[in-house]
Amino acid sequence: MIDQYDREINYLRVSVTDRCNLRCTYCMPKQGISQIGHDDILRYEEILRICRIATGEGITKVRLTGGEPLTRRGLAEFVASLRTIPELKDISLTTNGILLEAHAEQLFAAGIRRINISLDSLNAEKYARITRGGDIHAVLRGIRKVREVGFAPIKINIVAISGFNDDEILDFARLTLANPYQIRFIELMPLGTAGAENDGRYLPNSVIRQRIETLGPLEALNGGRGKTEGPARIYRLPGGAGEIGFISPVSRHFCHSCNRLRLTAEGHLRACLLSDDETDLKGPLRAGRSDGEIGALIREVIARKPKRHEIACDEDHIKKCVKEMPAIGG
Numbered sequence: 001m002i003d004q005y006d007r008e009i010n011y012l013r014v015s016v017t018d019r020c021n022l023r024c025t026y027c028m029p030k031q032g033i034s035q036i037g038h039d040d041i042l043r044y045e046e047i048l049r050i051c052r053i054a055t056g057e058g059i060t061k062v063r064l065t066g067g068e069p070l071t072r073r074g075l076a077e078f079v080a081s082l083r084t085i086p087e088l089k090d091i092s093l094t095t096n097g098i099l100l101e102a103h104a105e106q107l108f109a110a111g112i113r114r115i116n117i118s119l120d121s122l123n124a125e126k127y128a129r130i131t132r133g134g135d136i137h138a139v140l141r142g143i144r145k146v147r148e149v150g151f152a153p154i155k156i157n158i159v160a161i162s163g164f165n166d167d168e169i170l171d172f173a174r175l176t177l178a179n180p181y182q183i184r185f186i187e188l189m190p191l192g193t194a195g196a197e198n199d200g201r202y203l204p205n206s207v208i209r210q211r212i213e214t215l216g217p218l219e220a221l222n223g224g225r226g227k228t229e230g231p232a233r234i235y236r237l238p239g240g241a242g243e244i245g246f247i248s249p250v251s252r253h254f255c256h257s258c259n260r261l262r263l264t265a266e267g268h269l270r271a272c273l274l275s276d277d278e279t280d281l282k283g284p285l286r287a288g289r290s291d292g293e294i295g296a297l298i299r300e301v302i303a304r305k306p307k308r309h310e311i312a313c314d315e316d317h318i319k320k321c322v323k324e325m326p327a328i329g330g
Helices: 044-056 075-082 100-110 124-130 136-149 166-178 192-197 205-212 282-286 291-303
Strands: 011-015 061-065 090-095 114-118 154-160 181-187 233-236 243-247 260-263 268-270 278-280 312-314 317-319
Touching: 011 044, 044 075, 044 260, 044 282, 044 291, 061 075, 075 100, 100 136, 114 136, 124 136, 136 154, 154 166, 166 181, 166 205, 166 243, 181 205, 205 243, 260 291, 268 291, 278 282, 278 291, 282 291
Parallel strands: 011 061, 011 260, 061 090, 090 114, 114 154, 154 181, 181 243
Antiparallel strands: 233 243, 260 268, 268 278, 312 317
């Protein structure tokens, strides 16, 4: 499916739950968020049906997200059911890693190969602080396990926050010298109340790159875009076994090449992470609408996909806040 700005829309991010076992300060406000009732989130069979219909509209890649997707029971079995869709060429997973060690082998057997793991500090105390109680050792065991099992690529996502983890930039970059990880620095995004609470802590990737280049010149891989489509600009340090990526949604829009839709846990389809425009698919599904009617709704969402988001930064002040990340499915 080609949208009105000549972008091929072939990637669907699916939030299987709004629940999370962490409460990261940049993702969730201090008071938490109201969770969706059990009967109000999409059942696995409903997600499977939407994915089948979406592949008929051109979707070839699905990434499972949350909340924290590994908190939902039966995820590996659901992955196996997705593998029965012949048009679906790639299924991947984003996780905070807390439960990853216990689930890695099942996920690999079900067909997951590519995995993204969030890790915003290498310091146990700082990690516990930003996640409001998370155990970094569980995440590190999970990373070791997926490497042992054979997942590739293993991408480690760091949300860069001024005054919190900006002193760890070089430590993260050095991980790529001996390990085949893709370390990805993501600019802080102003999402919901949590975004407002972190106003003034935005750190542009241009500053991060300058610091990393004190370790050596960065070699751009495929023009800085990596081996596959995606928002990260990919580089390698001299002699490095891994890669370094920069995802810059605030300072350097990549909307012109955005190829994705997002399905929330409550069954709403949205064409842009940073826009609150959503279309309800759950209601029509449960009302008995046909596959053709659901497909028409998906096409309408694609037709409304904006040319670009309106998030911007002015000095250190981030403008505009939208819905909370756990409710969207990042």
